[in-house]
Amino acid sequence: MPVAPETIRQVREIDVDQYRYGFETKIETEKAPKGLSEDIVRYISRFKEEPEWMLQWRLKAYRRWLNMNEPRWARLRYPKISFQDYYYYAAPKNKDQKGPKSLAEVDSVLLETYEKLGIPLREQEILAGVHQQNEQGRVAVDAVFDSVSIITTFKEELARSNVIFCSISEAIREHPGLVKEYIGSVVPMTDNFYSTLNSAVFTDGSFVYIPKGVRCPMELSTYFRINERNTGQFERTLIIADEGAYVSYLEGCTAPQRDENQLHAAVVELVALKNAEIKYSTVQNWYPGDKEGKGGIYNFVTKRGDCRGENSRISWTQVETGSAITWKYPSCLLRGDYSCGEFYSIAVSNGYQQIDSGTKMIHLGKKTSSRIISKGISSGFSSNTYRGQVTVHRNAANARNFTRCDSLLIGHDCGAHTIPYVEAKNCTAQLEHEATTSRISEDQLFYVMQRGLPEEEAIALIVNGFVKEVIQKLPMEFAVEAQKLIGISLEGSIG
């Protein structure tokens, strides 16, 4: 179903500025002093009233980070980041660090912000159908504003199914056993430059635990918003699906328009035990910078899922339209026999955006399978790189992988690159790789316009056709949003 007419209407409503989440929330904030040092790490830990082991964990990461170098292998060009020029902690003021108990305690300015962003936080309104969501369409939200989680909705209802859904800060205090057991077990504390930085200074994020045999009764989601100037957002998300459990999780992000580059370095860890399934979907719409390439978010994210148990399943679906720089490779460690990893991605770049993104599928268990579908769309002066790695280890008998990377170019000044690494150490592996690069040709555009579709609708139709395979993998409400977003991101890309 093409969303074309609606997309176009949406695009027209936004005249000059195509980034509609660019507003700033005026709220007083509490900030840590600028820059990064052991003292700042201690400040964050103290502010969050963390146990000693957590502080030691952070400090260990920080000390290691000091000796690490920024990775430079990606096809990304940006000036050297001065890590001392950022604030590592910012939170709305007068806020009890333990977080408000109910919505009534949340600052109304913040509620308005999320309302403006289209994220419903008021459970009773959702229940009353104000947001026209039916029983199945309900979504529990964890809203993260700069460095802190301001509210998590539907907690009680989830608790009835023994599902834990809360901010990671709360989890460290309330469920230390679970956190201690799993944090850093998928993405080790010192995995890479950005994840190590995150380990030292992460401020908030979401924590999910789905107990044995439980199918999570609703979609869970986290909505990240960077508001404060010169602030780094370092969130950490940890999702554990115990044996036979199922959860579908959505992540959304936006930021105000600013001339400076803001830093975002998140870590997401997923653990799927025997027969468990985790579906993780992202619609990333950080501010991409202006038409000249000024400003925008630097997005350096480490996301990894561990199919630890037999027959477990993790699937990543991402729609990337924002950020000035994207460095992101959601990966799957296929440890359990018969486990399955999936990666579905749409990466749209326009203006001067640079994307270097892809996935890693590491086959360790027997009869493990993985599937990679990547769709890159580049326009303007942007650069869009798919970088993927499929590795089959010695003991992974009969592992299978299917990879398909398609790139679509719009205009003449953009670039698309595909860098797949494939490595098989077991001769029973079956690996397939397909890749195409195409351009929306004048002929295609002429053909569709000749049937009566105005130019922008014709482009939207062709692009939506190109990404359909991936859009279908997104949860319903997200799919509609994603299609609109792609249309908006490509506004003015021809002509």
Place this chain on the structure above:
Amino acid sequence: MLEIKNLHTKIAGTGMEILRGLNLTIQNTEIAAVMGPNGSGKSTLSHVIAGRKGYEITAGDILYNGQSILAMDAAERAALGIFLAFQYPMEISGIATMEFLKVAINLQRRARGKSELQVPEFIRRVKEAVEKLEMDMSMLRRPLNVGFSGGEKKRTEILQMMMLEPHCCILDETDSGLDIDALKIVADGINTLRTVDCSFLVITHYQRLLDYIIPDTVHVLYKGKIIKSGDRSLAFYLENNGYSDIISKAV
């Protein structure tokens, strides 16, 4: 009525002039056939009428019902009722043929100030056209033209033409790549439109298509100009004698 007056066209960015003072008038309900040797500018003519980008009009005009259409883009011309059946229809992945038809029809109806077609009425019309063209409804669930055979693509073009209610149809070598049976079916489809207010510009290399779509006028295009016009007998003449003596007389 379509009037092409002293049309000069270059391929944009190059100095190459393709149409060099072309004059052609097609009355309402007239069927005009344009024939000509390879490279004479036949496809360019169809593209320029339908509004493809990439051509530069250096002189002349194209009038549709008395109004110049040169400033309009392809979609606006389509809304006026100009339809081009492509020689090489494009493949559009990810959108079912049926869905595309629905989007196109309703956009054109809206542009013409008509209400959108209700689904049952839409389905009824599609079924009718599909039967006429001896196609299979299941084909319409496939993405537009993707993996279609040459014959299937041509039939799909005619299907779209029948559904979009055009007033001026340009058929660019619709007969190429069709076997005799398919040709008859496609011609039948085209002929159903003759009963309504619709004119045709039929571009072809072969007389045989004109056995099924009987033209009112036949024009010979050579080096970007109409060098001879006549009635149906001109097509027979060309079939038997080729272009050479007409060309030598004209030059």
